Amino acid sequence: MSTSSDLSPACAEAAKLPPRERILATARELFYRHGIRAVGVEAVAEAAGTNKMTLYRHFSSKDELVAECMRQFAGEVDGWWENLSREHAGNPRAQLSAWLRDVGTSVADPADRGCALVNAAVELPEKEHPARCVIEQFKIAQRNNLAQLCEAAGAKDANLLADELFLLIEGARVCSQSLGPKGPSSRVVQMGEVLIASHMK
Amino acid sequence: MSTSSDLSPACAEAAKLPPRERILATARELFYRHGIRAVGVEAVAEAAGTNKMTLYRHFSSKDELVAECMRQFAGEVDGWWENLSREHAGNPRAQLSAWLRDVGTSVADPADRGCALVNAAVELPEKEHPARCVIEQFKIAQRNNLAQLCEAAGAKDANLLADELFLLIEGARVCSQSLGPKGPSSRVVQMGEVLIASHMK
């Protein structure tokens, strides 16, 4: 099995954060970049400028480390969402467009690997994995946020529009990994806007 | 790392196909069910009712076995497509609907894990992996088939409709893995039909 060898970009050696933070930041980067099963705990610890013992003093197992990474990814997206609603306060329609535009730019980045939580769900099919419930809860919340926003923006059928937009962007993010950023994903903003417009009262 | 233990469903011990066929069928099943990195070559060989030596007499490496599995997956989908066009010969619009309906039923199956090639693309980010070009070529061909079909069905902008449908179904298939078959994916047929209708001259 070929395995990528450049696991040592010394990511997030940032100044001197406490080891736990460094480990988490490094793990998120490596898991996202190379896949979860492709990266061993030793590689994570080393890239974080520490060692396996310290890692296991903060996380009871690799699975738990993965779950915590997912929690951070989810939190990051939540904060990102809050930013949007602050920048366009009181204008849900503008929030929708801004969100769509952000998705468009991330999909256009060739280095982008899509949604970390979706990737983890694909890579970890085991129902008992501690990361799975994090992923599911996050995705449910994300869809509900979207529906709420569609409602506030004045959609005729907010739930339907939310589902449409949700599938559209999930498709775009995963599609950019097989067909690249110049494939169908490149038109995600245009498509989303048409969808939104068609639902306005 | 938790690892699923039921890798021995003795799949495709079917009668007595030649070992190569048994290995491929078993590998496809196990890789799809549990993920590629999660399944070792020994487990594949054993579940196929043979052994590692025989496997390596037919495939030069695990990566090559994976690539061949992807080729078979792609071929399967191609054949499936040809069936549709035979069943609804001369009626491209009906082919579109039938294809959409098939996607809908596969997404509704809780055991479904989405598109094997997309999953592999997510799990194997390394550009040099022999499976990647198979995946990319297949996805390009699939999108082009779709565009051709949209054109034949009389779409105003066949390429746009094809991209929309493509993202929609990629989104649905991946979404059913995190939000389950009762999530947004459950409405993929309805959404697709609306999209198609809106593009008709």
Next chain:
DNA sequence: GCGATAAGTTACTGACCGGTAACACCCCTG
């Protein structure tokens, strides 16, 4: 029966996996 070819069997290599034990260290607080 003969030889050739394919398949099964066992044992092995070297590397890596997740996870742990034991111990030295450093720095901060009291």
Next chain:
DNA sequence: CAGGGGTGTTACCGGTCAGTAACTTATCGC
């Protein structure tokens, strides 16, 4: 100064990984 908690270091455990060597066995065409 004493002490203790967080950290680093090294070595190790049992298990699994991908991949190989050498040998035996079964099958099939001639």
